[in-house]
Amino acid sequence: MTFEYAPAPESRSVVDIAPSYGLFIDGEFAEAADGKVFKTVSPSTEEVLSEVAQAGEADVDRAVRAARKAFGTWSALPGSERAKYLFRIARIIQERSRELAVLETLDNGKPIKETRDADLPLVAAHFFYYAGWADKLEHAGFGPAPRPLGVAGQVIPWNFPLLMLAWKIAPALATGNTVVLKPAETTPLSALFFADICRQAGLPKGVVNIVPGYGDAGAALVAHPDVNKVAFTGSTAVGKEIARTVAGTRKKLTLELGGKGANIVFDDAPIDQAVEGIVSGIFFNQGQVCCAGSRLLVQESIHDELLDSLKRRLATLRLGDPLDKNTDIGAINSAEQLARITALAEQGEAEGAERWSPACELPSAGYWFAPTLFTNVTQAHTIARDEIFGPVLSVLTFRTPDEAVAKANNTPYGLSAGIWTEKGSRILAVANKLRAGVIWSNTFNKFDPTSPFGGYKESGFGREGGRHGLEAYLDV
């Protein structure tokens, strides 16, 4: 006999989504100058959640002016006072975390299990962490009196909407900058709820401005002459364009871009733990993670054994309603992203890799993609080189540690990597040779506000998190 899971939906009633939202500029919600709006949908059902004002160049300019106006007072506040605002924000996020988790799941499509247990706790922790720095900056190792930069223009992606907001806004405010933040066009809602949290916290007007919109709004923000600092998380292609835009200016730039992380499993690895790490590495958040372990490098001698275990484990993943507390795999964020994943997977097949997915029924509405793995993948295959940003794992093999390192580093990216082995010296030697900013050994996809995160090579530059994360927002 089999035991089926009963549905265990999280209640939607905890969140009240208004039919429309404005831009949040200078402490007020306002329509776009040209009156444009766009719809944001729930990726799991395609239901329209709300209609949001769409920022254009004029709105971005107004937001930057508001941030500039607020900068003088905000940066002049004693650090201990700025700290208290951030502590307030952190506390309110904790109080409203269930509401925000449900909201994020609705707008993004990721499972409630993840928003509830990963995104929201990390968001609150990030504000707590940087709140504590605000009155200790002279001890952070950046000189006796480090100064803020001014107005920070921040552009964030849709994969962790509120967490990416926290990574951007918390260090910026702690160091005395004011911000204009553009959330992604498919996930604007949690940033607008954050605007309400700023209101509840009594944050002075203009310190945080939220301008939902498309790429044109992001480009206008990055290019605005009165922006002193640009922080971007997103694709490598857009990152390069931004680097060209700020060339020749005094704007300080940090970029957190794509990845093609290698998860290396040696023959002495604890297989069951490695399988859990591989699954978390590529199927967490439907693989829409810049630091995903999207290339599995497995030592040849354990290839078959590991793949058998992995396939058994994938067959137990539950795909479906993201609000169901038992759901492991939610919806892909947008039709556009689904099309990209689909095309790359088809290319993988066409180039000769072997495709496998567990038996898995996809819902009829919404954007869905079954967990997929490819075996017989070579380094020349597109699916071994391009970032797919979806639940697609490419499996390659190696014989020696040197070969594993060479293959892992054979990419223009350098964000993350994983190492699975019981041998300590091998962990340290391989970790030392990998050209990546975050190395998870015998674990994967761990995040913490105290731990610097960011890439080597074309995965970007600058670090977010920890003491290191302050540098991006200080005049040093």
Place this chain on the structure above:
Amino acid sequence: MSDRLSVFKTYKLYVGGKFPRSESGRVYEVTDANGDWLANAPLSSRKDARDAVVAARKAFGAWSGATAYNRGQILYRIAEMLEGRREQFVREVADAEGLSEAQAAAQVDAAIDRWVWYAGWTDKIAQVVGGGNPVAGPFFNLSSPEPTGVVAVVAPQESSFLGLVSVIAPVIATGNTAVFVAAERSPLPALSLGEVLATSDLPGGVVNVLSGRPAEIAAPLAAHQDVNAIDLAGADDVLAKELEIAAADNLKRVLRPQPVDDWTATPGIDRMTAFLETKTVWHPTGSLGASGSSY
């Protein structure tokens, strides 16, 4: 005593531990501050720049993998070798920059002391900018600085020797390898520095010296896909912008030109951190639970 006819030196590039002429066969005239001829310097080509990058890449593994202590010893050795050739550099810097002997000597002394300063940094910077992170979970978590890789440097135009040393030493102290373009009008102290580096136990290819037109050779360096970072110290605004745009193609780390009033002032650590990556390594620690240990 009859006037002895002196022996001129042929100034050559320093690439991969060897002293080649420019593959292009070109030279250009270098004059002193009064316009009098001093020497012919190699007019490097794009091909010379690419050869230098190949040499720098080849040297990177061993240099970045050397112990910090060893790198410190070698940087100190550079200071020792320079001290022994102090008079030569005083003369070259005086000619290059139109300084009195005393002024030039002050520049050279400061440059020698700068090598000593950075020699001491090699095994300290990791403790200053790295460290353990107190993550909220049962994990060991350590952030360490690592060299970015191959760094192209447009050397300062006004300070032909002290400025040069001040931008090169921090790049290699942390384990990067460098390709630099000497000051265009006064490249001779830089080319002579190559001779010092060659006799200081510094592995060939760690520092590669090119002379010529920055506008000609810096562009292929900025666009080179195997260069990881670029220091624009000696580029004017127009060139700096052009190079920064080219550098975006593979997202090089870019250090923009900084105004420097006084090269003799003690530098901070910014020129080192500009060419350092941060690597963070996680590992479970295991934990003691109610039911016993998990390690």
